[in-house]
Amino acid sequence: MERLMQYVWQHRLLVQTDLVTVDGRKVSVIDPGRLNTDAGPDFFNAKVKIGEHLWVGDVEVHVRASDWHRHHHDSDKSYDSVVLHVVDKDDAQICRSNGEVIPQMQMACSPEFHIRYHELVDRADIDLPCARELPALTPLHLTDWLTSLAYERIYSKADHIEELMKQYAGDWEQTCYVILARALGFGTNSEPMERLAMSLPLHFLRKHSDSEAAIEALLFGQGGFLEKAPKCDPYVELLEREHKFFAHKFSLKPLQPLGWKMARMRPHNFPHRRIALLARLVATDSRLVRRIVEAENIEELRAIFSEPLTGYWATHFTFGPGSERTYECLSRSSVDILLINVAVPLMMAYGTMHGDEALCSRAVELLHEIPAESNSIVTLFMNAGIPCKNAFTSQALIHLRRNYCQTRKCLYCRLGHRLLAIRARRN
Known part of the structure; x- marks a missing residue:
């Protein structure tokens, strides 16, 4: 009170x-x-x-x-x-x-103010109690707040990259490798992917870039996937031999269970192919950061993350029996999520740290070019009458939901403030 x-x-x-x-x-x-x-x-x-x-x-x-x-x-x-x-x-x-x-x-x-405050805050993390009143707000107030939220989210991601840069002594490629691994977890497996990448530094993996199988063996072995893989699979046998050799040579200790999630998940989203893509990018691209910051358009950026998988993972979703057909590693929408979570914040952080305003502007423009994300948060606000046509707006809505609604900070949300102000002034 x-x-x-x-x-x-x-x-x-x-x-x-x-x-x-x-x-x-x-x-x-x-x-x-x-x-x-x-x-x-x-x-x-x-x-x-x-x-x-x-x-x-x-x-x-x-x-x-x-x-x-x-x-x-x-x-x-x-x-x-x-x-x-x-x-x-x-x-x-x-x-x-x-x-x-x-x-x-x-x-x-007004007595209505206290009542309305609790109506908003008590359920803000469950649903959207202000949904019916949002359409009454002027487009100017809505657009202004969403723009601020989008920039707030972009800069918070860039700040995180700067912190990683300090941790890795200014190594841009190592920093990119870690945020890429986390992004490849696509939310569900982001934490395990990030911990796996941190346990195997990029410079260590690149010593074996002449053998993609060696990198895969290190990632799958440290990730705990080889323990339950079928032993009669020749590819699994190869990875086990490689991992056993490196574990002995470099005294690698197995990680604690990372908590991989695969229940109620489509095979296309299993972490195995995400790890295989990470291994492929590490093995084939030693200048990932430069390619990102020097990309001239969105299609060049999409091409970076659309690397096709070959060999075993072209026809497999996990260890074991495969398919007769080949599958693309990532859908276009998944590639766009990597642009949002890797390319854009990396460009913003790089531009900020090097005083390159043009690169910072390109990062923001990129979000306007990418279609809006499709998830429960965006759907929640769209059902409340808030249009969302691009990733700039969808990122703003995600930031609003996670940092204001779910933390019950209606008092600090400009939309919540405006709705409450109306009630506060009523007699």
Whole structure:
């Protein structure tokens, strides 16, 4: 409740004509002040007019006026700068440490506001409680917020790449290898793929780039797939021999179970072919980062991740019996997801760190060229009347859902703020 009151004060959602102190003096809020997240009064440097006098100082917010004494503010000199005490219940008179009475005001806010706040927040992580009201928002407010969210997501991914760069001593190829492995997990197996890549550094795998089978043996062996593979399969026997040799030579220790997920998954999405593609890209492309940042158009980028699988994995989804026909490794939509999660953030991070604004702009333009992702989050918002034509918007919606809805931060969402502000001002 107190946090909600702070929000109302901070964003000036009060009914200004109704503001009076408990002793009847009119209050006008010139500046609500700056929210303080540390010790001390809730808002610094506020400006409020009380009666005929302008006060400049701090503002403290409490549910009950008696909380002032309960929190021992009456004996704390850091609260002597408070010029207005904002409360929900006026159950006590409050004073500074020298005994001087502090003006006090009850919050004049619509009862509907508190109800609507809980209607939004209590179910925000389950469904979309604001869905029916979203179409009423103006396109300008919606577009402005989605644009901010898209950039927020792009920069957060770029920041993650910069952190990896520090971890790998500025090695762009190693960083790209790790984020590529994670992206190839396509959400379901992202964590195991990333942990597998981190356990086998790129420079180690590239020492054996003359043998794609050796790289596959290392990845499948460390990933725990060879233990349950059929022993009568000649390809499996080859990988086991290779892995046993490298494990002995380099003292490789088996990883803890990585938690691979394959239940209720179509064979095309099994991690085996994703690992095989990772091995192929490692074996055949030693300049992946340069190819990405120097690509002149979207088709060049798609070609990087559309590398066909040959040999065993051209006809297999897992170890064991294969098929008579060959299959492409990734669909066009899957390739586009790799562009979204690998190429775009890599271009943004590279452009930012090298001061290349043109490359940063290309990264953003790329998202506008890629069709919108098809997933439950995008569908949820589209059913609520929000159009989504490209990946720039779908990335914004994913960021909105994961970082605001599911964390119940409706107060910090511009859409939620606008809907709540309407209720706060109603009489």
